[in-house]
Amino acid sequence: MFKKLSMAAIAVALSATSSLAATEVTWWHAMGGELGKKLEEIAQKFNESQSDYKVVPVYKGSYPETLTAAIAAFRAGQQPAIVQVFEVGTGTMMAAKGAVYPVYKLMADEGEPFDTKTFLSPVTGYYSDTQGNILSLPFNSSTPIMYYNKDVFKKAGLDPEVAPKTWKEVEEFSRKIVSSGAAKCGLTSAWITWVQTENLSAVHDKPFGTLQNGFGGVKSEFSFNGPLQTKHWANLKKWQDEGLFKYGGPVGGDQAATMFYSQECAITMNSSAGRAGVINNAKTFTPGFAPLPYYDDEIKEPKNSIIGGATLWVLNGKEKATYKGVAKFFSYLSKPEVQADWHQFTGYLPITNAAYDLGQKQGYYAKNPGSDIAIKQITRGTPSENSKGVRFGNFTQVRTIVDEEFQALLANKKDAKQALDSAVQRGNALLREFEAANSN
């Protein structure tokens, strides 16, 4: 109850800084550290490129904090023009029709060129409504890939240039690494929910939920307690007991990166945006990059992986001049050179085909082996209903539940099937909650 008031107060304090000659466009984002600096640089370059509009980026903390702050600000009538919302919040934003100014509509209203086809199709697929309109501007999209320690591989008698392709190989390699004493653990992973559950399902063309993984409406139900997911979770548990796998913690699993950097674990799986961090932190060893492994007895041709990251949503209730500025800024952001710069600096995916082409022309991918693994993985094959993405309401909480059930599995409280069944059941209760809240 106090937080509502205090958040409103903060919102007022932060948005009271306007009134300059140029029309200000506030942009709330969740990019800390190096990424935040780069983002501010982009805004600054846009501001220098013209004099009518001034984009003011404001760092609002983590993704959930940014979303909550924006919602509280909207309720208090103090919302920013642009807010960066992570992919998990997409369901929430799409349901909030009155709060959102859809990007395709904004660009049309302001007469800015905006062609859906210029964007990478998996990216647009994830963020479009059922009619194929893009509701928010893709900004930073990533997909999980595998990182491995070439030096440890060598020490264990493995070929450092050959990454494990299948989960069976991951298991064999890990066992070799641990038994040879090359590293204390074979495998760890960031984002158990996103990487080892959502992406696992997509890559193997298995549904995560009904109604096209929730794209078909708010009546969907979860179905990620199938045989594939059960088998995989049971394997992770088995590997943990054997000492091959180490848990990296809930949500983003921050300790996975730590264990990989300290060479405690030889393999990790994380967002492609973690590439810059890996290169910076792998001072004493050579990192390798590879696509996510798959079960070759489940699927011969693995499907595309799904994206994470965030998009920029435009909020209603601002003046016309502000929206003009937003449209101009979005056009600037979609430029191939801006996109390519951001993509190459951060490891996020290039959002447009043109940015990818530009990178190829610059010879970036040839010079930086492994930097195009994410793009290739996300564009391979034809996306199916199961690999297009996931879209559910209350999904932040659902991810918390999946984390909790995974912890219960690792702590011997439940077996894989019980844990997944319970996650599905608890998740469905939240979906019904969301359906009820958004259908009246």
Add this chain to the structure above:
Amino acid sequence: MDTKRTTFNNRLLPYLLLAPQLAITLVFFIWPAAQAVKSSFEREDPFGFSTVFVGLTHYRQLFADPNYLDALWRTAVFAVSVTVLSMMLGLAFAAAVDRLARSAKVYTTLLVWPYAVAPVVAGVLWWFLFNTSTGLLPFFLERLGIRWDHDLNGTHAMILIIIAAAWKQISYNFLFFLAGLQSVPQSLIEAAAIDGSGPVRRFFTISLPLLSPTTFFLFIINVNYTMFDTFPIVDATTGGGPAQATTTLVYKVYQDGYVGLNIGSSSAQSVLLMLIVMLLTFVQFRFVERRVQY
């Protein structure tokens, strides 16, 4: 003795003087509390476009939710453990310092320091000490044959937050106990000493009973502290995990309302939390106070 009493000739003046305090109470306590009660009966989407009155649905769901009932029980365990631990240690330190003649001031200053540490920092400090891969304490515990793992072991996680929360509160309890001990009449203690009772016996038969008003006061304060002010500690150390093993009631309010944007249920939980604290305070004043020797 002639007591001087201030009287107001103007009938309005006392209210005027009270007004700032009343305004603060209204704006920062009564209004938000009323808002919480109101939204606990409603179902609303996060942006507040549609609001439907749903009566007691949220409350009914809460009491049918095993996770909520677990959190209730867990909070009780947490509150009692933290209160008992921090009060016992605070009292022990106070009794020790009370017996010091010259260095008492130095010790008092040092013992009060943890109170100046922000809860988040206290949480992070203990999180570092107990960090499973780099922490100091797991290293020693391993030699004793204990594999410390608060990332997966719920009991370990609970012990961690109890220690962090209690550590921070010891200073506060220490100060009050010390003040209490120093106001125990010296004549009583001397009389007992002359009658031949040793320091331990004097402490238990004279000081401790005379401390009961302080103990009672601290008990209320400590229980309220663990129920409301320990949020940053939980957030910074365990984040409510693993598998909700350290999700206390106040942390659940945050999880459901702030992270999950489920305002209705979160409000209902806040209201229940308010009721619990009101009930506790009532019970303490009504029943415990009677048995306290002043």
